[in-house]
Structure formats: C-alpha cells, structure tokens
Amino acid sequence: MPGIRSQACLLLLALGLSLPVGASERTLRVAVLSKSPPMSFVDAAGKLAGFNVRVAHALCDVMSVRCELTAMPLERVVDAVAAGEFDFAAVSLLDTAERRSRILFSKPYYRSSSIWFARPGVEPGAAGIRVAAVTGSAQSRYARAHGWNIVNVPHHAEFPALLTERKADAVLLPMASALTLRQEPSIQSLGLVTTVIQRPELSGEVCFGIDPQNPELRDQINKAFDRIKRDGRFDRLNSEYLPFRLQ
Structure with missing residues (x-):
C-alpha cells in the first residue's frame, strides 16, 4: 500500500540508509569520437551519430542503463578510460598489448586493417x-x-x-x-x-575499451553485444553506416 511504502522510505532515511536505485536509473559514462565518420561524428542537427554511437546506445538499452556520451580526441581515450573517467569507450580500438596492459577490452566486434x-x-x-x-x-x-x-x-x-x-x-x-x-x-x-x-601493428581485432576496475561491466557489455547480434540490431546498423560487412 502507498502509506506503508512511504513509511518504509521515511524509516530508511531516518536510519541514514540510501534508497535502492533501480537499474533504469543507472548511468554509464561513455567516451566517443566526434570527427571519425562513419563510426562516430556530429550530424547536421548537431547530435552525435554514427555506427559506434548507435551501437553504444543499443548496448545500454540491452543493459537497461542510461548512456551519457562525451566526445573527446582519440589521443585521450585510453588515458581517460584507464583513469576511470569513463565506464567504457565506444571507440574502435585495436587490441594491442600496450592498451591491454592499461584497460579492459570487450570481445572483438570486427577486424580492421x-x-x-x-x-x-x-x-x-x-x-x-x-x-x-x-x-x-x-x-x-x-x-x-x-x-x-x-x-x-x-x-x-x-x-x-x-x-x-x-x-x-x-x-x-x-x-x-x-x-x-x-x-x-x-x-x-x-x-x-x-x-x-597488413602489418601486425596496424591490423587486428577491434574492441570497445572498458574501465580496468570494472570487469563485471566487461561481462555485461559482452553479453549485450551477443544480444544485439542475435536480434539483428548490429546487422541493421552495419547496413545503415557501412558498405561492407563487419562479421
């Protein structure tokens, strides 16, 4: 009943306890690029768009969280994720040994040259x-x-x-x-x-970067990638933004 619920909330506040936060209220900080079409760019309406941007929103939708996207230059992405400034980066990052020593990687979502x-x-x-x-x-x-x-x-x-x-x-x-x-x-x-x-340093698996202190989020993002590939969202975005197949 509403009265009982209100009393319970007041009791929690009186005890100095936090009210539970619903999964839908959770916000993930996501780094993206603003001038890297077709993967990530600012469209004519001034909004972030592109394949990686749309994939980030799809992943957050599957995880029932809110995405808060911030554009930044590529040179800052790995440093910012490694420092915990972002939960993940929806940026096409080659999986290199140097980067893997600093951040977590999602499962690969395509291979690049x-x-x-x-x-x-x-x-x-x-x-x-x-x-x-x-x-x-x-x-x-x-x-x-x-x-x-x-x-x-x-x-x-x-x-x-x-x-x-x-x-x-x-x-x-x-x-x-x-x-x-x-x-x-x-x-x-x-x-x-x-x-x-086709040099090893210039080609390989491409992944999203993830906060190194949050392996649980990596697992959630990997499951979300699997989901959007199964339900066809990944393939539809692929067709919308790219003239070749990523998988």
Whole structure:
C-alpha cells in the first residue's frame, strides 16, 4: 500500500540508509569520437551519430542503463578510460598489448586493417615524404616507430585539407575511415591510390575499451553485444553506416 511504502522510505532515511536505485536509473559514462565518420561524428542537427554511437546506445538499452556520451580526441581515450573517467569507450580500438596492459577490452566486434592513401608513386616509408595520422592512433605510433615524417592531427576530418593543400603526401588511417575519406569531393580529383597495409601493428581485432576496475561491466557489455547480434540490431546498423560487412 502507498502509506506503508512511504513509511518504509521515511524509516530508511531516518536510519541514514540510501534508497535502492533501480537499474533504469543507472548511468554509464561513455567516451566517443566526434570527427571519425562513419563510426562516430556530429550530424547536421548537431547530435552525435554514427555506427559506434548507435551501437553504444543499443548496448545500454540491452543493459537497461542510461548512456551519457562525451566526445573527446582519440589521443585521450585510453588515458581517460584507464583513469576511470569513463565506464567504457565506444571507440574502435585495436587490441594491442600496450592498451591491454592499461584497460579492459570487450570481445572483438570486427577486424580492421590500415590503409595507406597517397598520390601514385608515394610508397610507405619513402624518404622525405610527410605522412598524416591521428594523434594517439595505432597508425601514428607505427609511423613514429619507423622514423617517418609525421603530420599529427586531432581527427580524420583534417585529412582532406592536408592532401589538397599538399601539406601531407599520404595519410595512414583505419579501413572504415578510409572509405569515408575516398568519398570526399575535394580529393576525388587527386587520383590517390589506396594500399592495404597488413602489418601486425596496424591490423587486428577491434574492441570497445572498458574501465580496468570494472570487469563485471566487461561481462555485461559482452553479453549485450551477443544480444544485439542475435536480434539483428548490429546487422541493421552495419547496413545503415557501412558498405561492407563487419562479421
């Protein structure tokens, strides 16, 4: 009865105890990227959109929690998740040993390669060329490790201007982002050549990053991934945002 329920709540408050919080009131802090189409971007209405954004919402729906999305640059994602600033990152992170030592990973949701996008005759590692990559990415670390002349940028949206203005001779980026870049009208006339780079450091399983202090959340996210794949939501989002199948 309402009267009895009210009395019980008053008793809990009098004893200094917290009222139970329903699962629907739980909020997860989720890091996303804002300029990495088609995976994550800000649409014409000023809202976060893209495959990873929609998958994050689907996972939170399955877990009966509320998602609070915050956009940030890729270079900060792993540090922020490792520090507990976010519960998870709905960001396509290559599962590397260095990252795995700092954060937890969900089960892989696709496998990625890296793409070398350059003018004809500009080969990876050639002397004197300028290679653009996103700061904090596996591609940037690879270029730096090999002593390449790197033009680091905060997000993929910088690439078209760098190429058209000849401030970079090539870009190195993930497969999904390369597909979007090829569709940019400003660079379609440049005759750029696409080369798939199948190096271990540049290809592999792609996962969401999870707070290292919360293995229970990792298990919940993995179960939620299984659920949205079974019920068709993952496949529908795949068709909406990507011209190739992720599984």
